[in-house]
Amino acid sequence: MNARQRVEEKKPSILVVDDLAFNLEVMEGLLFKEGYRVLTALGADSALGIIEKSPVDLAILDVMMPGMNGYELCKRLKNLSGRRFFPVILVTALNELEDKIRGLNAGADDFLTKPFHTIELTTKIRSLLRLRKMQSELDHSEDIIMTLAIAIEAKDVYTKGHSERVGTLSMEFGGYLGLSDDDRHLLFKAGVLHDIGKIGIDDYILHKSDDLTEKEMRLVKEHVIIGENICTPLQSAKNLRPVIRHHHERWDGAGFPDGLKAEDIPFFARIVAITDSFDAMVSIRPYRAPYSIQEAITMMENEQHTGQWDPTLIEHFVTMMTNQLGCDR
Numbered sequence: 001m002n003a004r005q006r007v008e009e010k011k012p013s014i015l016v017v018d019d020l021a022f023n024l025e026v027m028e029g030l031l032f033k034e035g036y037r038v039l040t041a042l043g044a045d046s047a048l049g050i051i052e053k054s055p056v057d058l059a060i061l062d063v064m065m066p067g068m069n070g071y072e073l074c075k076r077l078k079n080l081s082g083r084r085f086f087p088v089i090l091v092t093a094l095n096e097l098e099d100k101i102r103g104l105n106a107g108a109d110d111f112l113t114k115p116f117h118t119i120e121l122t123t124k125i126r127s128l129l130r131l132r133k134m135q136s137e138l139d140h141s142e143d144i145i146m147t148l149a150i151a152i153e154a155k156d157v158y159t160k161g162h163s164e165r166v167g168t169l170s171m172e173f174g175g176y177l178g179l180s181d182d183d184r185h186l187l188f189k190a191g192v193l194h195d196i197g198k199i200g201i202d203d204y205i206l207h208k209s210d211d212l213t214e215k216e217m218r219l220v221k222e223h224v225i226i227g228e229n230i231c232t233p234l235q236s237a238k239n240l241r242p243v244i245r246h247h248h249e250r251w252d253g254a255g256f257p258d259g260l261k262a263e264d265i266p267f268f269a270r271i272v273a274i275t276d277s278f279d280a281m282v283s284i285r286p287y288r289a290p291y292s293i294q295e296a297i298t299m300m301e302n303e304q305h306t307g308q309w310d311p312t313l314i315e316h317f318v319t320m321m322t323n324q325l326g327c328d329r
């Protein structure tokens with residue numbers, strides 16, 4: 001790649017979609033002058049082809065197009081771009097509230113009503129690109145913490161892979177319970193991060209094979225508070241913090257750190273309490289050999305009403321795991 005190509009690559013890229021070639025040419029000239037890399041598509045099909053091949057920073061879609069209209073295309077493009085924030089501006093000839101509501105429902109981030117002024121267009125683009133940059137920085141910092149959580153436990157043979165497994169199992173369990181994709185994604189992240197506070201606990205205590213002293217036990221319990229504090233500056237982890245703080249609460253109120261009882265314990269924390277315990281049971285520990293999956297299921301089933309876990313959730317979890325075991329046989 002030569003220097004000129006590198007400069008081109010660094011420019012924000014904008015996909016413009018319209019069914020009229022003339023409109024595309026006008027928009028292309030205008031955005032090019034503003035210093036953007038412009039990709040044009042004559043209609044929705046061509047736009048979908050482009051976005052699958054090359055990443056784009058923002059899309060400007062004409063609403064009135066034959067075949068797939070701008071609303072539909074907006075939904076498709078948002079889905080294709082995954083969880084990243086992908087800004088879309090809808091261009092419409094109408095200025096009806098109903099059209100805007102339809103656009104918002106399709107996930108549009110802003111609107112332009114024809115005829116529009118160049119400065120209106122460039123201001124909207126700049127502000128959405130700024131938002132997108134902030135979002136990706138946020139994603140990046142979240143990724144760093146997730147990687148850190150996995151790296152911390154990787155050095156320890158007893159906990160290696162535990163958080164990732166808890167994340168995956170929690171997400172799976174969320175799916176079994178019929179939760180939305182967003183909730184399942186949140187459960188995965190919460191599972192990965194639930195024990196991140198152990199970074200602040202002495203390795204000697206974490207790896208001790210003898211019984212812990214009262215003081216050591218108190219220190220271990222601190223990991224839920226430390227974990228919550230680590231994630232506090234991260235706005236995007238706001239919904240994860242209750243899971244990190246409360247994954248050791250017990251249904252009967254005898255858990256820690258707050259002694260919450262039954263449904264006062266956040267729902268996702270009750271889920272992770274189960275998946276965390278299950279993974280701990282089937283993993284090797286300094287003080288015991290692992291249980292088999294069947295043994296762990298039976299133990300959880302027997303303890304359904306002893307007060308540790310949400311009895312309804314345990315019932316579902318046991319059914320899910322038993323079904324899985326049946327399929328694996």
Ligand SMILES: [Fe+2]
Pocket residue numbers: 194195223247248
């Ligand atoms: Fe924990």
